[in-house]
Structures are given as structure tokens and as C-alpha cells.
Amino acid sequence: MSTHIGAANGAIAERVLLPGDPQRAQWIAENFLDNAVCYSTVRGMLGFTGSYRGTPISAQGSGMGMPSASIYTHELIVDHGVRTIIRVGSCGAIVDDLALRDVIAASGSSTDSQMNRVRFDGLVDYAPVADFGLLRAAADTADVRGLPMRVGPVLATDAFYTDRPDLYGRLARYGVLAVEMESAAIYTIAARHRAQALTLLTVSDQLVRDEHLSADDRERGFAAMVELALETAVR
Ligand SMILES: O=P(O)(O)O[C@H]1O[C@H](CO)[C@@H](O)[C@H]1O
Numbered sequence: 001m002s003t004h005i006g007a008a009n010g011a012i013a014e015r016v017l018l019p020g021d022p023q024r025a026q027w028i029a030e031n032f033l034d035n036a037v038c039y040s041t042v043r044g045m046l047g048f049t050g051s052y053r054g055t056p057i058s059a060q061g062s063g064m065g066m067p068s069a070s071i072y073t074h075e076l077i078v079d080h081g082v083r084t085i086i087r088v089g090s091c092g093a094i095v096d097d098l099a100l101r102d103v104i105a106a107s108g109s110s111t112d113s114q115m116n117r118v119r120f121d122g123l124v125d126y127a128p129v130a131d132f133g134l135l136r137a138a139a140d141t142a143d144v145r146g147l148p149m150r151v152g153p154v155l156a157t158d159a160f161y162t163d164r165p166d167l168y169g170r171l172a173r174y175g176v177l178a179v180e181m182e183s184a185a186i187y188t189i190a191a192r193h194r195a196q197a198l199t200l201l202t203v204s205d206q207l208v209r210d211e212h213l214s215a216d217d218r219e220r221g222f223a224a225m226v227e228l229a230l231e232t233a234v235r
């Protein structure tokens, strides 16, 4: 039994949707999965297993930030045998040609976290990237569904409330689309254990124009992204 998830062996499917918000995990389970059962309420970080078009799928909250997401990613893969993780998160767009509710697939993830500096003794700036097979499957699925999806790099930051908003402008000039708080750690841990990971994001904040979705939208407003993630997971 895992330390933080605390689920029994076999309770979690090999394919997991991983939102930061545990209430989003519950919303996914109740609205998109068949016969969903809650396998964990530990720390309120809810996890559910059900099926989508006949394939077992779990939805697990990961919390906010890389320390929390690292714990859930590690336990899912190492303790529960998960092979495919698709993060379904919210993000702040830092370029002006993205709008609220647009969907992004994070091809790579720059980070201001020190986790990988520690991991590689500060000798290498490791480049966390999406699993190419999953990314290609998501892009193909988005095409088939007629869902516009931007593919590009994001920033995974430790600080939601930053003292350095100027860095967002500089990153945008280098092609970075948006900021969120987990993808770099998820990509790194998945790569370490030879699992597949992809981060899909919905724009909840347009930081260039100071536009924002409500808390309710962040919890229950991301159906297009969740359907894309589920279709990608079962391909
Ligand atoms: O909506 P989730 O998946 O939690 O993701 C984003 O929202 C949180 C910040 O509001 C951070 O976890 C960030 O990465």
C-alpha cells in the first residue's frame, strides 16, 4: 500500500488522468467514467477508478506544485504500476494569441524548480519533455475531433504569485506559451521510470490581458480537454 495514496494493489488503472485539483478528479469520475469507485480520500487528494469506452481509467488529484505532484506521480508509477499519465490542468497564458479556454499540449517544460538541479548535481539542465507517442496521439485525436490545440513549451513554476512577472515576457519571446506548476516534475519522474506522460492544459488565466476564469470553471469547465485526454489515453 502506498504511503500517500494509500490504495490497495490493483485499485488504480494503468492509465491515469492527473488533475491538480482533487475536486476535478471527482468531477471527471462522476461525469466521464463508467462505474467509478473512489479508492482514496487520504488528505482529501481524491482518486477514482472506472472505465472509459471499456478501458479502465483512474482520475487522481495531484495537488498544487511540484513537491506534491512528485509524490503522486512517484507512487502511481512505482507503487501502483501506472504506465500512462495525462495531466489535465489549468494554466496562465503568457502569449497574447491564446484565449481563455484554449487547450494546450505541453511538448516540453522549462522550470524554475531546483529539483532537477539536485537530481543532476547542478551539472546538467535536464529538459523534461512529453512522451512523443502520447503527444502525437493527442494531436491526432484533437484533429479528428476538430478541437484546436496548441502544442508548445510551458513553464512549470514553484510560485503562483511571482515577484518576477517580467520573466514571463522573456520566456514568451523564446516560444513558451503558458505557465503552470507541475509538468516538469511529472515528465521527469515518468521518464526516470520509463512511463509515458503528457500534460494537457486549459487556459484559465490570460496573463497578458488580465482575464480569468472562475473557481467553478477551473473545477468543472474543462470538458473538451478531459474528453481529449480520455480519447488519447485509450488509443
Ligand atoms: O488546475 P491545476 O491542475 O491545479 O493546475 C494549475 O492550477 C494550480 C494553481 O492555481 C496549479 O496546480 C497549477 O499548475
Ligand SMILES: O=c1cc[nH]c(=O)[nH]1
Pocket (backbone or CB within 6 Å): 090, 091, 092, 093, 160, 179, 180, 181, 204, 205, 207
Ligand atoms: O499555475 C498557474 C495556473 C493557472 N493560472 C496561472 O496563472 N498559473
